[in-house]
Amino acid sequence: MSDYSVVLLPGDGTGIEVIEQAKKMLDIISEKTAVGFNYESIECGGKHYLDTGKEWEEGSFERCKEADSMLLGAIGWPGAIRDNGDLAGGEIVLGLRSGLDLYANVRPIKLFKGIQHKIHGKFNSVWDSSNVDLCILRENTEGLYYGALQRSRARSTGETLFESPSLEFPGLSGEIAWDPRPISKNGSNRVISKAFEISSKRNGAPNDGISRVTCVDKSNVTRGCQLFRSVFDQVANNYPKIETNYAYIDAFTMWLIRNPEEFDVVVTSNMFGDIATDLGSVLQGGMGMAASGNIGDNHALFEPVHGSSPKYAGKNMVNPIATINSLQMMLEWLGNRHNDEQLIEISSKVTQVVSDQIQEGKTITYDLGGNATTSQVGDDLVKRISNLLD
Numbered sequence: 001m002s003d004y005s006v007v008l009l010p011g012d013g014t015g016i017e018v019i020e021q022a023k024k025m026l027d028i029i030s031e032k033t034a035v036g037f038n039y040e041s042i043e044c045g046g047k048h049y050l051d052t053g054k055e056w057e058e059g060s061f062e063r064c065k066e067a068d069s070m071l072l073g074a075i076g077w078p079g080a081i082r083d084n085g086d087l088a089g090g091e092i093v094l095g096l097r098s099g100l101d102l103y104a105n106v107r108p109i110k111l112f113k114g115i116q117h118k119i120h121g122k123f124n125s126v127w128d129s130s131n132v133d134l135c136i137l138r139e140n141t142e143g144l145y146y147g148a149l150q151r152s153r154a155r156s157t158g159e160t161l162f163e164s165p166s167l168e169f170p171g172l173s174g175e176i177a178w179d180p181r182p183i184s185k186n187g188s189n190r191v192i193s194k195a196f197e198i199s200s201k202r203n204g205a206p207n208d209g210i211s212r213v214t215c216v217d218k219s220n221v222t223r224g225c226q227l228f229r230s231v232f233d234q235v236a237n238n239y240p241k242i243e244t245n246y247a248y249i250d251a252f253t254m255w256l257i258r259n260p261e262e263f264d265v266v267v268t269s270n271m272f273g274d275i276a277t278d279l280g281s282v283l284q285g286g287m288g289m290a291a292s293g294n295i296g297d298n299h300a301l302f303e304p305v306h307g308s309s310p311k312y313a314g315k316n317m318v319n320p321i322a323t324i325n326s327l328q329m330m331l332e333w334l335g336n337r338h339n340d341e342q343l344i345e346i347s348s349k350v351t352q353v354v355s356d357q358i359q360e361g362k363t364i365t366y367d368l369g370g371n372a373t374t375s376q377v378g379d380d381l382v383k384r385i386s387n388l389l390d
């Protein structure tokens with residue numbers, strides 16, 4: 001097997017520090033096993049835009065497209081906004097989602113044993129970790145992000161920038177800003193099908209072991225959601241062994257926190273998924289633990305769910321585990337795609353070392369109640385995997 005090529009996109013702020021830890025993991029895997037990684041880093045992001053006038057250098061999109069996979073740190077920096085109001089750095093995260101058709105944003109919410117939850121400002125509760133093991137799929141190429149996605153992609157590919165068509169809004173006066181929220185049958189079909197596929201490979205919901213896909217929408221109010229739900233019903237017919245379930249997004253946020261054990265796989269539209277997964281991270285110990293994969297049929301970009309945390313940037317403080325968990329997802333995805341059993345095995349060892357590190361509880365970052373640095377956690381994880389790979 002030849003080496004896997006990976007583009008690393010550290011991006012902004014703490015994104016740079018967490019990607020350093022992922023690099024060390026890739027290095028040790030290359031050193032200790034027959035699986036090789038050949039990675040390149042591309043400087044990018046909002047700060048890069050402020051410094052250079054470009055979100056990343058020309059040709060970067062193509063380099064990402066040619067690689068076997070991508071791993072991103074974080075995008076966003078205070079004041080990094082383009083003249084038209086768009087997020088500077090959007091060209092990377094949104095441009096790749098749209099330009100490479102990464103239609104499913106897969107965000108597992110899994111609680112590792114031993115995590116202390118910080119609720120109401122105190123580390124005062126440890127939950128039964130077996131109750132939290134679900135996976136949220138967020139549609140990633142349309143919905144309320146449509147305009148921003150199209151504009152971000154156009155910057156990399158040189159297409160004409162998309163602008164919302166002008167419309168009359170009877171009853172409103174003065175200046176109006178609006179974002180279209182198109183939801184297509186095809187776009188819904190592919191992400192919903194992916195949700196059922198993922199459910200068919202999992203162990204069901206923690207409470208009863210039943211494979212169940214929940215459609216989260218606001219179909220009592222919006223037309224886009226009505227279409228989404230009707231496509232959900234059509235797709236569900238192809239998976240008679242998987243139970244279906246429905247929730248409106250508002251009530252879902254409550255059930256997610258009160259009864260996470262009832263959920264196996266959840267599928268929802270773009271903006272709802274963005275919000276629900278930040279909330280969901282609380283169930284797994286916070287944003288320092290939450291991993292994701294932006295997955296299409298031919299490409300995939302993995303990234304922690306958290307942002308660039310400017311407040312902590314350069315302080316070597318943030319939790320690198322969300323990125324290591326994203327790296328784990330990347331290895332598993334590459335392993336499945338290339339029928340590489342060894343890589344799939346390595347990916348489960350990454351999960352093992354994260355789990356051991358947390359259960360031991362000695363070297364953990366502030367967000368989990370410890371005082372270890374980003375690089376101490378990274379080094380420990382490297383030592384642990386190095387031992388496992390011997």
Ligand code: IPM
Pocket residue numbers: 075076087093094274305
């Ligand atoms: C995320 C982030 C992005 C999003 C931002 C950085 C554009 O919040 O990946 O969840 O809104 O999708």
Ligand code: MN
Pocket residue numbers: 274275278305
């Ligand atoms: Mn988000």
